[in-house]
Amino acid sequence: MTDRAPGPRGNGVQIAPSILSADFAELGRDIAAVERGGADLIHIDVMDGHFVPNITIGPAVVRAIKRVATRPLDVHLMIEQPERYVDDFLTAGASMLSVHVEACRHLHRTIAHIRSRGAKAGAVINPSTPAAALEAIAADLDFVLVMSVNPGFGGQEFIPQSLDKLRRVRDVLDRAGSHAPIEIDGGIDARNAPAVVAAGASILVAGHAIFSAADPAAATRALRAACTATATHDRHQS
Ligand code: DX5
Numbered sequence: 304m305t306d307r308a309p310g311p312r313g314n315g316v317q318i319a320p321s322i323l324s325a326d327f328a329e330l331g332r333d334i335a336a337v338e339r340g341g342a343d344l345i346h347i348d349v350m351d352g353h354f355v356p357n358i359t360i361g362p363a364v365v366r367a368i369k370r371v372a373t374r375p376l377d378v379h380l381m382i383e384q385p386e387r388y389v390d391d392f393l394t395a396g397a398s399m400l401s402v403h404v405e406a407c408r409h410l411h412r413t414i415a416h417i418r419s420r421g422a423k424a425g426a427v428i429n430p431s432t433p434a435a436a437l438e439a440i441a442a443d444l445d446f447v448l449v450m451s452v453n454p455g456f457g458g459q460e461f462i463p464q465s466l467d468k469l470r471r472v473r474d475v476l477d478r479a480g481s482h483a484p485i486e487i488d489g490g491i492d493a494r495n496a497p498a499v500v501a502a503g504a505s506i507l508v509a510g511h512a513i514f515s516a517a518d519p520a521a522a523t524r525a526l527r528a529a530c531t532a533t534a535t536h537d538r539h540q541s
């Protein structure tokens with residue numbers, strides 16, 4: 304079994320700031336700030352205005368980000384028929400590439416192709432998509448991305464049912480013999496970080512919680528500290 308998504312540092316949790324909430328006129332500055340804050344990954348949201356009601360960026364901007372980022376690029380494709388653009392985003396520099404099960408007609412072939420090019424392949428499920436949708440592909444994934452908001456915009460409220468979804472996804476992966484990590488995406492902040500980590504997430508995406516802060520580097524550190532505090536708290540409890 305190949306190794307999975309890039310390994311976590313410290314307490315086993317990875318922080319992936321989402322640049323959707325960054326200043327698009329200052330992406331280099333904002334990415335440098337979260338990297339100073341210890342970001343493990345840079346989460347890049349690609350939207351086509353069809354799969355989700357918003358349009359963001361394409362491979363050209365990912366190529367530009369690749370020139371300035373020092374951390375792996377975690378590219379989240381919220382686009383119809385993502386298989387059409389997988390190679391463009393891999394060539395642009397994606398280290399992790401995730402496609403929505405709701406948008407990808409030939410998911411097994413697409414996941415295999417991403418991996419054949421040496422990147423980590425992830426499947427994404429929306430809030431209304433059951434964890435069972437991953438059963439047939441679970442053993443082939445490097446990670447799962449669980450949406451805790453309806454995709455398309457940053458700054459939305461965390462959907463509480465996502466905690467149960469995390470546990471169900473972990474169960475599907477475990478039953479498939481997969482150690483693939485689970486990434487949680489949408490409405491994550493220092494308040495709910497302990498609960499999502501306890502429910503099975505080990506990669507936390509955060510856009511608004513980090514880039515709306517006066518100091519995104521400090522906000523990145525604070526998000527990781529919130530998870531570490533959980534781990535410490537749990538240890539004292541056991
Ligand atoms: C939403 C994106 C998320 C979003 C997270 O469609 O996939 O990555 O940017 O942003 P926050 O943390 O603001 O919900």
Ligand code: ZN
Nearest residue numbers: 321348379488
């Ligand atoms: Zn995302």
